[in-house]
Amino acid sequence: DAMVIQNPRYQVTQFGKPVTLSCSQTLNHNVMYWYQQKSSQAPKLLFHYYDKDFNNEADTPDNFQSRRPNTSFCFLDIRSPGLGDAAMYLCATSKARNNEQFFGPGTRLTVL
Amino acid sequence: QKEVEQNSGPLSVPEGAIASLNCTYSDRGSQSFFWYRQYSGKSPELIMSIYSNGDKEDGRFTAQLNKASQYVSLLIRDSQPSDSATYLCAVIGDYGQNFVFGPGTRLSVLP
Numbered sequence: 571d572a573m574v575i576q577n578p579r580y581q582v583t584q585f586g587k588p589v590t591l592s593c594s595q596t597l598n599h600n601v602m603y604w605y606q607q608k609s610s611q612a613p614k615l616l617f618h619y620y621d622k623d624f625n626n627e628a629d630t631p632d633n634f635q636s637r638r639p640n641t642s643f644c645f646l647d648i649r650s651p652g653l654g655d656a657a658m659y660l661c662a663t664s665k666a667r668n669n670e671q672f673f674g675p676g677t678r679l680t681v682l
Numbered sequence: 683q684k685e686v687e688q689n690s691g692p693l694s695v696p697e698g699a700i701a702s703l704n705c706t707y708s709d710r711g712s713q714s715f716f717w718y719r720q721y722s723g724k725s726p727e728l729i730m731s732i733y734s735n736g737d738k739e740d741g742r743f744t745a746q747l748n749k750a751s752q753y754v755s756l757l758i759r760d761s762q763p764s765d766s767a768t769y770l771c772a773v774i775g776d777y778g779q780n781f782v783f784g785p786g787t788r789l790s791v792l793p
Binding site: 615668672678 | 786
């Protein structure tokens with residue numbers, strides 16, 4: 571089945587220790603998104619790729635970076651995680667920007 | 683600033699009743715509208731998309747769109763306890779701008 575896969579599902583890191591979250595998709599969608607979601611809040615868009623074109627949201631901290639080495643994979647790098655970065659990180663894909671988005675299962679990040 | 687608003691709830695309905703979830707949006711140029719269901723600790727799951735004024739039905743779910751009133755709703759007929767979740771409304775503005783999610787409405791279906 572075509573799907574969006576995120577690894578790991580749970581990630582524990584220490585304050586300031588870099589961490590990378592992975593997303594892959596078999597949908598062959600052009601657009602890949604990264605969202606941060608904290609408890610009882612709506613998902614907050616961090617950035618997205620349209621093909622290789624990177625689009626950063628204005629309020630995304632510099633601490634968050636992303637890479638998309640090919641159509642199938644996208645990575646979220648958190649360079650120096652703080653306690654406030656503990657959240658669920660969601661990857662989503664869509665065929666085009668104005669299409670519905672399909673979400674992966676998410677990675678729950680804990681910062682100690 | 684583009685905004686999407688929903689009642690945060692919780693909205694409680696008895697099993698078998700109709701649950702009505704509402705969403706308003708500020709960008710009059712918005713063209714695409716989506717409803718997602720999110721269980722606690724899980725990721726959002728697409729339930730319905732709607733693009734034209736009127737009703738769109740899929741099983742027990744009906745989405746209603748009124749662009750003049752900038753209003754989109756989701757009706758869940760014959761509500762089940764398994765429908766208990768947070769329902770997120772998402773809107774895409776004109777020119778294919780990114781999703782704007784509403785804060786979500788928490789629905790509780792009581793057995």
